[in-house]
Amino acid sequence: MNARSGDTLTLDVSEGAGAAHWLSRFNPAAKIVAALVLAFGLIPATDPVTAGVVLAAAVVLVPFSGVDRRTLLVLGLPFLLMGSSTLLVNLLYGDQGAEGALGAAVRVLAIALPGLLVAISSDPTDLSDGLVQRLKVPERPAMGVLAALRLVPLLAHQWRSVTFARRARGIAAGGNPFRAVALFFGRLFSLLVRSVRTGTLLATAMDARAFGTGPRTRARHSRWGRRDTLLVAAAPALLAAAYGISHSAGTLSPVWQMK
């Protein structure tokens, strides 16, 4: 309940963490561009093979992203759920048959996994530096998001406190799903009140340190190396390979050829 306790878990950026992992050595901006290229490049592909090749390449990268087993499990489950529900819906209601359904499911995963890898393997500060300095994202929202990210563990803490408080007041769903939903929104409102207050305080503190009063300089330089250029180039290359393999396997059926 004490918001200032040391057991607050952090969106950790501990010293040197991640640096040991191959994928975290790239500029986050390069990773974002590569992931976006893959995502847009896969939109026309409806067959399982094209997206499958990209998904396989992304899966191969997972061990190099520094993700631990627990995170993989926590993040992977909703992921698989998303894939399998896409499969099911397309199988039941789609007009592309089993192959089309599988294609849609694999595509969803092949688009989402690279994005997830970017998030896992990038330090939030480096990510914001990359966005601002390399991709020219406006500074104010980028800094705002970064500061907000720091509040996520605090928010988790407040959520627990609000949850305990409901029980202390004698409020529980008692197995009633409608009451559970109503309760959830009640808690959400309490959390909102708290987070608006924290957010206002943080904004005041940022203002007190002269944020937004004029042109800023940058203490950190977001480096772009040859490997970053190579990564960005690798994305279309991977797409080309995927479409090529699918074509030679005879499974390629882009959207514009769909009946």
Add this chain to the structure above:
Amino acid sequence: MADVNLSGWGWRHAGRSAHALRGVDLRIDAGERVLLLGASGAGKSTLLHALAGLTGPDGAISGEEEGTLLVDGRPADRGRGLVGLVSQDPDAQLVMARSGDDVAFGLENLGVEPERIWPRVSHALEAVGFAYGLRHSTGALSGGEKQRLVVAGALAMRPRLLLLDEPTANLDPEGAALVRGVLQRLLADTEATLVLVEHRVAEVTDLVDRVVVLEPGGGVVADGPPARVFARHGADLAARGVWVPGREPAPALAPAPGGVPVLAAEGVTARTPIGLGVRGGGRRTVLENVDAEIRSGSATALVGTNGSGKSTLLTLLAGLARPHRGAVVPRGRLSEADSRPLDRWAARRLAQHVGTVFQHAEDQFVTASVREELRFGPRRAGLPPMQVEARVDELLQRLRLDTLADVHPYTLSGGEKRRLSVATALGSGPEDTPYVLALDEPTFGQDTRTWRELVDLLAGLRTAGSAVLMATHDLLLQRHFTDSRLLVCGAGVHTDERKTE
């Protein structure tokens, strides 16, 4: 080295009819160290924010200004790096994820050339004695260390006027002592003008050479060296709730009746929850195989540094959380209500017998008015309407909330919220004394008036046979209202039956 000049200055917050401050005439010379005092709501923080240039047309705080406020002969204007501000909550002041980056943040905003930023960052970190590296995660620091970093961030901007708004209010005693040490050393080195707001006056009188007392909605009512102001106005200030050195409340309380155990922790082990975020880290054991007994008719203080697990132990003893191993079991009359471990109890039954007061009072408010809030518990306990209303009226009277019965709980002042949160934790049972009342930092940030009322109320419950359980840093509370202490440290608990001091 900046001087400050206010004449006829006033401020009214947007949407309020009354002025927070009005008719303030005050001159602070360069290099002076000033302590601002006043009852809660006297506009001390407002004045600091105005000096920091945060009020006004492009400021973060909107409202209506009158009179003049000049810093170094010019209107206060944020962004020139003239003024450094340190506020209460370190968590709401750190912006960046890495320590060095956070100190650099202000310098970036001032447009300092990149090659000159890092030497200034290192210098500021050295000046406050920050022992961790530039890349150390800000989230992994203790409260005191976080605040140390906040001070470094303000210092790196080389302010000519340093504003401190209760910089130690949110810290445990160790953290507060750490930050006071940092400030002491700092003020010996710098010539910056200092304006300080602090509740606990005794701890900062050696940092300042002048005390200015503000009147809520008014201006300066007393001004001079600390010793003279306290000699002349001490009694008056104390009566208004200010913590005046040598005039702390000393309540005469009925002795603890004592009693039999109502609650026991048996081999309780607790771990931190799973972290959010991509590198949340594993779960840490905060309590290991803890045994403890809570007795009725006595006050038990859970003490220990922040993060030691005393809040965790409090939530476990109050039946709100489930221990990883072991159990919190009812004893005596509490076990007559339900003999299962407390975490298995239905919420409704728990609320009838075990009350909990949270550190942030808002967390426990579930309705839209003070009266509804007080009705909530008794009504759910199934009391007939007549009895519910009688109970509510009695509580409103007793806690001096009767004039505020129809107000939304969120709009109450800090002290009023605290009183209401205690009242809601009382009112669910067949009698209005819960068997157990658990409170998390109940006196935190309260003025002496609320402090006294709270202690009187809790002592009344103790006399009536409740077991009062408090997680607290407050040494004065421990001195006057504690029968046994549970010291939580190193995942274990040591019991200390003697009364402190």
